[in-house]
Amino acid sequence: MTPSSTFRLPSTVRPGDKVALLSPAWAAPAYFPEIHEQAKQRILTELGLIPVDFPTTVTMGASLAERAADVNAAFADPDIRAIFTTIGGDDQIRLTSLLDPQLVNHDPKPFFGYSDNTNILNWLWRNGVVSFHGGATQVHFGSGPSIDPIHLLTLRGALFGDDVVLPAVTESEDYGVDWSDPRALTDRVRREAAMPVEFIGSDHIVRGATWGGCFEVLDQLAMAGRLPDAGELEGKILILETSEIMPPPDYVGRWIRAFGERGYLSAVAGLVFAQPIVDDRDAPAPDYVKEARRMGYMDYLLSNIAAYREDLLVVIGVPFGHTRPQAVLPYGGEMTLDPQSETITAHFAR
Numbered sequence: 001m002t003p004s005s006t007f008r009l010p011s012t013v014r015p016g017d018k019v020a021l022l023s024p025a026w027a028a029p030a031y032f033p034e035i036h037e038q039a040k041q042r043i044l045t046e047l048g049l050i051p052v053d054f055p056t057t058v059t060m061g062a063s064l065a066e067r068a069a070d071v072n073a074a075f076a077d078p079d080i081r082a083i084f085t086t087i088g089g090d091d092q093i094r095l096t097s098l099l100d101p102q103l104v105n106h107d108p109k110p111f112f113g114y115s116d117n118t119n120i121l122n123w124l125w126r127n128g129v130v131s132f133h134g135g136a137t138q139v140h141f142g143s144g145p146s147i148d149p150i151h152l153l154t155l156r157g158a159l160f161g162d163d164v165v166l167p168a169v170t171e172s173e174d175y176g177v178d179w180s181d182p183r184a185l186t187d188r189v190r191r192e193a194a195m196p197v198e199f200i201g202s203d204h205i206v207r208g209a210t211w212g213g214c215f216e217v218l219d220q221l222a223m224a225g226r227l228p229d230a231g232e233l234e235g236k237i238l239i240l241e242t243s244e245i246m247p248p249p250d251y252v253g254r255w256i257r258a259f260g261e262r263g264y265l266s267a268v269a270g271l272v273f274a275q276p277i278v279d280d281r282d283a284p285a286p287d288y289v290k291e292a293r294r295m296g297y298m299d300y301l302l303s304n305i306a307a308y309r310e311d312l313l314v315v316i317g318v319p320f321g322h323t324r325p326q327a328v329l330p331y332g333g334e335m336t337l338d339p340q341s342e343t344i345t346a347h348f349a350r
Contacts, residue, residue, distance in 0.1 A: 025089020
């Protein structure tokens with residue numbers, strides 16, 4: 001299966017519309033219902049949308065078939081105008097084969113997710129439908145004292161169809177307050193200085209559709225034979241990030257080398273790499289260790305790209321993926337990388 005030459009854009013959303021909250025992998029709301037309820041209230045008040053739970057959204061231990069049925073039901077329901085995932089997980093590699101592409105193509109609607117949801121994003125991409133990388137209601141709507149401005153701005157753009165120039169982010173966190181702690185509803189961990197966004201390589205402005213996601217999931221998709229061919233990525237922009245698993249930096253080098261051997265680095269017009277997670281709530285690291293980890297990721301990333309191509313526009317330190325604040329990015333839709341003005345524009349208009 002390959003995506004069509006022209007991707008279908010999902011419909012826009014209007015205030016008062018219903019949106020599904022799904023747990024296609026792990027049902028975090030079943031374990032932390034207060035976080036889930038706060039997320040639903042903020043969706044209503046901040047976006048003017050009506051959140052709707054499906055059976056497995058809040059069900060512990062739901063089967064793969066049950067979770068897939070809810071994804072299909074959300075795409076099939078004409079009253080549901082967008083789909084938010086509550087969190088990621090680890091077994092969606094098995095779920096996408098149970099999804100019905102006819103439902104998606106009949107009524108493409110905005111789908112938001114990252115981490116293990118890279119599986120569904122890639123499945124939608126292979127079926128020629130644009131989706132959105134980012135958004136986990138438990139993380140970005142339900143926890144903490146408020147929604148981060150960049151998340152709300154880009155989420156609104158994706159929902160309502162407005163292009164967004166990503167604003168600068170000065171602070172970030174690798175993890176929040178433990179959800180089992182009541183303070184997770186109201187407090188935020190101390191944030192540190194965000195990694196600066198840097199444009200490296202070409203000075204030419206690049207505009208292109210995106211593909212990519214969480215490296216640890218792309219690794220699985222490669223072994224399952226579900227990655228696009230290099231020709232399908234001609235002129236596109238790779239968006240790549242690492243998870244809270246914190247893979248060793250040399251793994252990023254290995255993955256980039258594999259992309260190079262597959263022809264991806266020759267085909268694409270740009271590459272965007274997220275600020276990586278470098279700290280662990282259960283084993284906090286001193287500042288010098290975190291900086292060493294961060295620089296290790298950048299060194300392995302850039303040195304292995306250079307082995308294949310020195311004129312590729314690479315943007316590092318972008319606030320998307322597993323860090324917070326998190327920007328929502330198009331997946332299959334277009335972005336513009338402008339090294340002259342050092343800006344990134346997410347093209348959500350439709």
